[in-house]
Amino acid sequence: MTTTKGHEVAVQELDRVTIRFAGDSGDGMQLTGTQFTRTAAVFGNDISTLPDYPAEIRAPAGSLGGVSGFQISFSSGEIHTPGDAPDVLVAMNPAALAANAREVVPGGAIIVNSDAFTPANLAKAGYAANPLTDGSLSACSVFEIPISTLNAGALEGLDMTAKQMDLTKNFFALGVMFWLYERSMEPTLAWIEEKFGRRPVVAEANRRALQAGYAFGETTEIFHTRYVVPAAHLAPGTYRNLTGNEGTALGFVVAARLADRPLVYASYPITPASDILHQLSTYKHHGVKTFQAEDEIAAIGAALGASYGGALGATGTSGPGMALKAEMLGLAVMVELPLVVVNVQRGGPSTGLPTKTEQADLLQAVFGRNGEAPVAVVAPASPAECFAMAIEAWRIALKYMTPVVYLTDAFLANGTEPWRVPDLASLPDLRVPDRDPAAAFYPYQRDETTLARPWVVPGTPGHEHRIGGLEKLDVLGTVSYDADNHHRMTLLRAEKIARIAADIPPLEVFGPSEGDLLVLGWGSTYGAIRSAVERFQARGRRVAHAHLRHLHPFPPNTGDVLRSYGTVLVPEINLGQLRTIVRSEFLVDAVGFNLVRGKPFAIGEIEAKAEQLLGDL
Amino acid sequence: MTEPTTTAAPAALTRKDFVAADPKWCPGCGDYSILAQTQKVMPDFGVPKENIVFISGIGCSGRFPYYMNTYGFHSIHGRAPTIATGLKLARPELMVWVITGDGDALSIGGNHILHAMRKNVDIKVVMFNNRIYGLTKGQASPTSELGQKTKSTPIGSIDYPIHPLMIALAAEASFVARTVDTHIDHIQRVMEQAGFHRGSTFVEVLQNCNIFNDGAHRAFTDREVRDDRMLLLEHGKPMVFGKNRDMGLRLNGLRPEIVRIGEAGITEADLLVHDETSEDPTIHNMLARIYWPELPVPIGVIRSVQRPTHDELVAAQIREAVTRQGKGELADLLGGSDTWTVR
Numbered sequence: 019m020t021t022t023k024g025h026e027v028a029v030q031e032l033d034r035v036t037i038r039f040a041g042d043s044g045d046g047m048q049l050t051g052t053q054f055t056r057t058a059a060v061f062g063n064d065i066s067t068l069p070d071y072p073a074e075i076r077a078p079a080g081s082l083g084g085v086s087g088f089q090i091s092f093s094s095g096e097i098h099t100p101g102d103a104p105d106v107l108v109a110m111n112p113a114a115l116a117a118n119a120r121e122v123v124p125g126g127a128i129i130v131n132s133d134a135f136t137p138a139n140l141a142k143a144g145y146a147a148n149p150l151t152d153g154s155l156s157a158c159s160v161f162e163i164p165i166s167t168l169n170a171g172a173l174e175g176l177d178m179t180a181k182q183m184d185l186t187k188n189f190f191a192l193g194v195m196f197w198l199y200e201r202s203m204e205p206t207l208a209w210i211e212e213k214f215g216r217r218p219v220v221a222e223a224n225r226r227a228l229q230a231g232y233a234f235g236e237t238t239e240i241f242h243t244r245y246v247v248p249a250a251h252l253a254p255g256t257y258r259n260l261t262g263n264e265g266t267a268l269g270f271v272v273a274a275r276l277a278d279r280p281l282v283y284a285s286y287p288i289t290p291a292s293d294i295l296h297q298l299s300t301y302k303h304h305g306v307k308t309f310q311a312e313d314e315i316a317a318i319g320a321a322l323g324a325s326y327g328g329a330l331g332a333t334g335t336s337g338p339g340m341a342l343k344a345e346m347l348g349l350a351v352m353v354e355l356p357l358v359v360v361n362v363q364r365g366g367p368s369t370g371l372p373t374k375t376e377q378a379d380l381l382q383a384v385f386g387r388n389g390e391a392p393v394a395v396v397a398p399a400s401p402a403e404c405f406a407m408a409i410e411a412w413r414i415a416l417k418y419m420t421p422v423v424y425l426t427d428a429f430l431a432n433g434t435e436p437w438r439v440p441d442l443a444s445l446p447d448l449r450v451p452d453r454d455p456a457a458a459f460y461p462y463q464r465d466e467t468t469l470a471r472p473w474v475v476p477g478t479p480g481h482e483h484r485i486g487g488l489e490k491l492d493v494l495g496t497v498s499y500d501a502d503n504h505h506r507m508t509l510l511r512a513e514k515i516a517r518i519a520a521d522i523p524p525l526e527v528f529g530p531s532e533g534d535l536l537v538l539g540w541g542s543t544y545g546a547i548r549s550a551v552e553r554f555q556a557r558g559r560r561v562a563h564a565h566l567r568h569l570h571p572f573p574p575n576t577g578d579v580l581r582s583y584g585t586v587l588v589p590e591i592n593l594g595q596l597r598t599i600v601r602s603e604f605l606v607d608a609v610g611f612n613l614v615r616g617k618p619f620a621i622g623e624i625e626a627k628a629e630q631l632l633g634d635l
Numbered sequence: 636m637t638e639p640t641t642t643a644a645p646a647a648l649t650r651k652d653f654v655a656a657d658p659k660w661c662p663g664c665g666d667y668s669i670l671a672q673t674q675k676v677m678p679d680f681g682v683p684k685e686n687i688v689f690i691s692g693i694g695c696s697g698r699f700p701y702y703m704n705t706y707g708f709h710s711i712h713g714r715a716p717t718i719a720t721g722l723k724l725a726r727p728e729l730m731v732w733v734i735t736g737d738g739d740a741l742s743i744g745g746n747h748i749l750h751a752m753r754k755n756v757d758i759k760v761v762m763f764n765n766r767i768y769g770l771t772k773g774q775a776s777p778t779s780e781l782g783q784k785t786k787s788t789p790i791g792s793i794d795y796p797i798h799p800l801m802i803a804l805a806a807e808a809s810f811v812a813r814t815v816d817t818h819i820d821h822i823q824r825v826m827e828q829a830g831f832h833r834g835s836t837f838v839e840v841l842q843n844c845n846i847f848n849d850g851a852h853r854a855f856t857d858r859e860v861r862d863d864r865m866l867l868l869e870h871g872k873p874m875v876f877g878k879n880r881d882m883g884l885r886l887n888g889l890r891p892e893i894v895r896i897g898e899a900g901i902t903e904a905d906l907l908v909h910d911e912t913s914e915d916p917t918i919h920n921m922l923a924r925i926y927w928p929e930l931p932v933p934i935g936v937i938r939s940v941q942r943p944t945h946d947e948l949v950a951a952q953i954r955e956a957v958t959r960q961g962k963g964e965l966a967d968l969l970g971g972s973d974t975w976t977v978r
Contacts, residue, residue, distance in 0.1 A: 060975045258974045268969060275965055282725050302956035304963030307724055307949055311717070312750035319710075319717025319747075320724065323690075326708060327725035349711050439969050476706035476722070476729055479685045484655070484701050486709025487693075496656070497701065 028243045029200070034093035035247050036101030037195065039188075040118045041110030043086040044076050046188035050108075051088025053192055053206045059259045059436055060205055062249030063092035066545065067434045068100035068618065073289075073372045080134075080142040085117040094248040098400070098545030100433065102620035107158075108191055110134060110165070112143035119149070124157045129194065131187065133166035161240050165190050165231075172230035173223050186227040193231020200246050203228055252436065260437035262401040262430035263290070266334070266360060267297040269408025271304055274330045276409065277416055277448035282324035283332050284309040284317040289372045290428045291334045291362040314342035318359065322346060325355045326485075328475035330412060334360035336428075337379050338369065344387050347421055351391040351511060353485045354462075354471045356415035356422075358408075363427040363541075365616045374616025375429035377541050378592035383423040384570045384599065390508050392515040394418070395570040397425040399544035402437035404430060407567060409445065414518055416450055419470040425569070427591075429542040429618050461485060461495030468521075469514035519571040525564050525579050533560030535632055536583035538608065540566040540596050543589055543619055550624040561628060566596070577604040585631055587611055589624050648678040655704040665816030665842035666695060666763065670702055672822040673761075677705075680730065680830050687730045688722060690715045692739040694770045695844075696763040699734040713744025716751035719758045720945070727946035730830070733760040738768050741777040741797050752806035752835040757944040759829050759836040763816075764799060767848035785847075799839045800923035800937060804916055809834035811919065811938040815856050816842040821867070821934060828936055834944050841932075855927040864927050868935030873906040876931050883907075884931070891921055891930060911939045 037054065041047045048069055058065050070087040077084030091101035106127045109115040111134035122128060130150065140148060149155055150162060169190040173183045189206075196203055206228060214221035235241060260268075274281035283306065285295040299308040307324075311317035317333045324331030335343060340361045350357045363379045365371025383395045394414045398407035404426060411424040453459075453472055459481045462471050474481045483495060491498035492506055527536075529551060539547045544565050554561035564579055566572065580586050580600060586608040588597040594610040601608055611627045613619065653674040660666045677687070689700040693712035700707030710718050715733045723731050733751075740748050740762045751758060767785065768774040774787035778799065782791040803811045810832040814825040822840065829836045841852045855864035862878040874884040875896070883906035885894045894901050907918065919938045926932055943951075957963075 056973060060973070062975065062977065252977045254977050256970065256974050256976050258971050271968060272965060280725060282721060284721060284724075301963060301968070302953045303960040304965075304968060305953060307953070309721070309724055312746050315714060316717040316720070316747055316750065319714045320721030323708075323718035323721025323723075324725040325721075326718065327722045327729070329725035331721060331725070345711055346714065353708075439974065442965060442969075476688045476726065477686055479683065482685055482705050482707075484707035484709065486700070486707075487711055488709060 026239070026242060029246055030243050031246045031248065033095055033247070034091060034097065034101075035106070035199070035245060036089065036091040036104045037106045037108065038087055038089040038104035038118060038121075039108045039191070040085055040087040040114035041188065042079050042113070043072055043074065043084045044079065045086070045110045046185070047086045047088050047110070050188045050192050051090055053209065054195060054201075055090050055259060055434060056209070057196065057201050057205050058090065058092040059257070061201065062252070063094065063247055064097050064250040064252060065090060065092045065259065065434065065436060066097050066100040067091070068429065069432045070617070071373055078142075080111055080113055080139045082113045082117055082143060085114050087114075087118065092247055094250050096250065098548045099618070099621060102622050108195065110188070110191065112139045112145055112149070115149060116143040116145065119155060119158075122158050127159045127161065128155060129161045129163060129191070131165035131191070132162040133164045163194065163234070163240075168234060169227050169230060172226045176223055176226075177219055178223060183223065186223045189224050189227035190231035190234070193228040193233075194235050196228075197232045197235025198241060198244055200244055203232060253438065255438040257436045257438055259434050260402050260405070261293070261432055261434050262398065262404040262426050263293040263362070263432070264297060265398070265401060265404030265437065266408045266424070266426065267294050269405040270298065270330070270332055270358075270412070271301055271306060272405075272445065273409045273412035273448060274306070276445055277330060277412065277450065280305055280307060280329045281332065282307045282309065282321065282329045283334070284311050284320035284324070285334050286311050286314045286317045286339060288314075288336045288339050290364055290431045291336045291339070291360060293431070294334045294360060294362075314339040315346060318343040318346040318357075321359075322350050322355060322357055325357050326353075326475065328473070330356070330358075332358040332360070334362065336362045336364045336372075337366045340379060340382060347393065347423075348387045348389060348391045349487050350421040351387070351393060352487050352489075354419045354511075356412075356419055356473070358411045358415055358422050358424055360424045360426065362431045363425060365614075371616040373428065375427045375542065375618060376591050376614060376616060377427060377543070378595065378614065379425065380540070380569060380592065380595040381598070383425055390512065392512050393570070394420055394422045394515055394518055394568075395425065396422060396568055397541045397566070398430060399541060399565050399567060400435060401430050401433045402435050405437065405440075409448075410567075413446055413448055416448055417470065417521070418468050418514055418518055419473060420515065425541060427542050433542075459483075460493045462490055463493050464510070464514075467517075469510060469517060516571055518568075519574045522568045522573055524575045525566065525573040527562050527564050527579055529555055529562030530560050531562075532582040533562055534584045535561045535587060535628060536580065536585070537561065537563050537587045537589065537624065537628060538566070538580065538596070538600070539563070539589060540569060543591065546619040546621050546624050547589060549621040550628060553621075553625055554628065559632065561632070569596070572603070576600075577606075580604050580606045580608070585609060587628060587631055589619055589627070591619070648684060650674045650678065652684060653677045653704050655702050658702045659698065660695060661846050663845040664695070665765065665844070666699070668816045668819065669761075669763065669822060669840055669842065670699065672819060673826055674703070676823050676827045676830065679827055682730045686728065687732070689732045689734055690719045690722070691734040692736075692744060694736040694739045694768070696734050696736040696739065697770075713739050713742070714747060715739070716744065716747040716756075716758065716760065720751055720754070720756045723756055723758060723946055724949060727757070727950065731758045733758050735760060735762050736769075737762065737764045737766060737778040737799065738776045741799060741802065745802075748802065748837075749806040752803055752808040752837060754945045755807070755809055755834045755942055757833055757835070757946055759832070759838070761826075761829070761838045761840060762799060763840050763842040765842045765844035765848055766796075766851045767844050769844045769847050773847035798924055798926075800837070801920065803837035804920055804923050804938065807835075808837040808938070809940050809942055810836040810936070811923070812837070812936040813839045813841065813932075813934045815852065815865075815934060816840055817856055818861070818934070825936065828939070832939060834942060855932050864931055866931040866933045868909045868911070868922070868933050868937065870909055870911045870936065873903045873908050875903060875906065891925055893930065911936045914940060
């Protein structure tokens with residue numbers, strides 16, 4: 019639909035648009051993207067975002083290493099990913115252009131801050147010639163805007179240095195984008211007031227920058243079309259935009275309330291998990307106790323100590339930190355106390371790619387301890403799902419008296435999507451039933467159904483007892499070196515975890531219950547897999563998608579599902595870890611699709627791989 | 636959650652109430668004495684035994700909780716302070732003891748000791764120092780002497796030993812003391828003072844391992860010489876020592892020196908007077924550093940200062956947040972400020 023507005027500007031309606039904001043890591047691209055996201059969300063679009071930032075806080079200005087990006091996809095229909103490739107790139111300097119231009123869809127638009135295209139900046143970005151003039155961007159429409167100059171003009175007269183003024187140029191760019199997509203500036207103006215209200219000059223500068231950008235869109239003659247993406251038809255309810263880390267933090271607070279016990283969250287700073295600690299440390303008025311520990315080991319130790327005392331003790335980290343926590347996790351298995359350990363996976367091994375996403379810690383989560391040390395492992399599939407899975411992790415930990423590893427990744431942690439605020443009454447009751455205080459107490463006497471041992475905490479009169487890392491005698495819980503007892507306790511610990519399978523939802527299949535191809539995934543690959551499978555189904559192909567949220571144990575019908583398809587494809591951002599487990603557990607000859615690039619799969623990549631497999635059938 | 640509560644201290648607990656399983660240390664081990672004296676002083680605190688928790692790491696000292704009829708947690712090597720910190724965070728009303736050794740506390744668990752002390756976590760760390768790894772059968776520990784021959788250092792240790800109390804002081808422990816396994820009255824007195832202190836408490840117990848490092852402290856702890864070679868610190872009293880109470884410690888410039896009372900006109904008034912409550916740690920640092928054979932080994936409470944504990948500060952911040960923001964409601968938390976409604 020195209021209508022003409024005013025003299026020259028047409029308005030075109032689109033189903034979906036993907037924009038990538040890119041600039042120096044000091045240019046405020048994450049903030050710009052977040053503001054655009056909030057505005058699109060409040061307008062009612064379905065949204066999905068992917069921030070992409072470098073490990074260095076401020077790499078040298080203008081260098082390729084310092085480019086920070088934020089991609090948002092917003093749509094009038096349901097979407098599952100932040101989009102394979104941007105329709106529009108906003109590049110604040112040559113390095114941002116160099117790092118991103120290749121990914122823009124043919125026919126897409128590139129908006130640049132032409133002021134930044136100086137010979138020095140071009141050289142830093144590795145350009146021999148100016149890409150704005152040498153024809154290398156001819157596949158796209160390029161819009162050159164002297165953003166720095168125009169912005170400085172708009173801020174003239176304010177009591178600020180030129181450098182300070184230039185820090186607001188991201189809001190000029192945001193204003194241009196708001197005009198281009200017919201978006202209201204109100205949510206961002208309200209945000210500026212809330213954020214900078216106490217610093218009037220800074221607030222005024224940001225306001226002027228935003229409004230100047232919008233006004234530029236209105237008055238300039240370089241744009242011939244504005245675009246409208248109508249609101250999506252989301253299920254009725256109250257929504258907010260949520261990152262995975264926010265969902266995890268909220269889920270923990272709610273789980274503690276549902277269990278009627280305090281939450282103690284202990285953590286050591288590590289990217290990309292730190293935001294969970296930051297967020298929970300602002301919830302003191304909810305009674306949340308946070309503890310910044312001296313190291314990763316102390317963090318899990320404090321969490322376990324809190325659980326020993328009857329609280330919900332949780333810790334969060336990322337890959338390298340997880341390695342350090344392994345011994346304490348083994349102790350938690352031995353003493354059978356509830357504990358949730360978050361691993362926000364990032365590129366590994368070692369320090370690897372600290373700010374990028376990866377799924378290569380699955381085998382570590384399931385197997386990575388000395389001895390036979392089974393734990394439950396769960397993994398949310400999308401940012402909004404982190405909330406529910408955080409509660410699910412606690413449900414399992416409390417009911418089965420076991421540590422639970424909760425695996426997210428950098429993409430889930432930092433990505434956002436709309437989250438429907440749940441009705442509190444719909445959430446599970448996590449209270450642990452009181453013991454009959456008169457009943458005989460033995461530290462390792464197990465519940466007949468769950469095999470959980472009783473959670474008798476210090477302060478309980480008459481039940482003083484000792485626990486620890488040494489093997490304990492079945493039922494009585496005294497130290498035991500007996501050979502048969504060790505074998506029995508090893509089997510009991512395994513059986514306790516295995517029994518969780520009967521207490522979790524079956525693996526759901528999206529699509530035909532049998533067919534040519536099943537795409538099996540876990541974690542953050544959900545969106546790309548679901549979108550690819552939707553495309554096949556739209557073409558009438560017998561392709562289905564199943565996504566595991568419980569990685570250990572698996573839902574009880576997992577083997578049956580896998581055996582109902584000619585081929586099982588397992589896309590993972592690792593070299594085949596889930597595939598290794600399902601092949602050994604179910605003797606299914608699953609095929610892997612493995613790209614370990616620190617970024618999510620594109621829909622098209624999974625589609626192409628599936629197409630190739632279907633062609634081979 | 637039903638809070639386990641005990642309103643009043645049960646009448647007259649005795650040592651026997653704190654005895655659990657029979658200890659399985661080597662016959663003659665110094666740990667027996669420490670255990671017995673600990674059990675003996677426990678009733679004095681008036682704390683119901685269900686509110687007392689002993690947490691340990693790995694090593695011979697690690698078995699201690701199994702022998703105390705309280706709550707107990709035998710954890711992993713070096714990490715007991717972390718578990719104690721988390722427990723105290725969740726349950727400030729509990730009395731939490733950490734039992735550790737020189738290897739457990741100062742080698743594998745060194746980092747945790749530093750931070751539990753500096754945060755003034757209200758836990759009582761009792762470190763058994765036998766200057767050897769016992770349970771792994773005789774390797775050099777962080778307090779083993781330079782040149783000491785052990786299984787892992789057959790021609791002598793090349794590592795300079797750590798002074799444990801200097802570590803505790805450097806980490807800002809609010810209570811620092813030293814005692815000796817064979818000095819029964821003294822252990823009781825120190826353990827009692829440690830038990831009543833609120834805040835991070837570090838007690839070094841010089842302990843004999845008669846199997847792998849027999850006589851490690853004998854040069855100054857043997858009954859015949861101990862009065863002449865150890866300085867028994869008493870708060871507010873001049874630093875006098877010696878069988879005949881005729882020796883004292885005096886500062887000569889910045890250096891401590893031994894003087895004879897009555898010789899060259901020296902009186903008790905010339906001696907250093909012990910002030911365990913001094914905020915200035917200069918003299919405390921000196922006392923933590925001096926050692927036999929150069930100078931007498933100080934025993935007793937070196938430092939005892941009052942400052943808000945970690946759990947008190949945590950509770951205060953929560954109270955303040957509730958005062959400022961009101962008690963958090965889940966509905967507000969989930970709704971947040973940035974919501975929109977789809978009808």
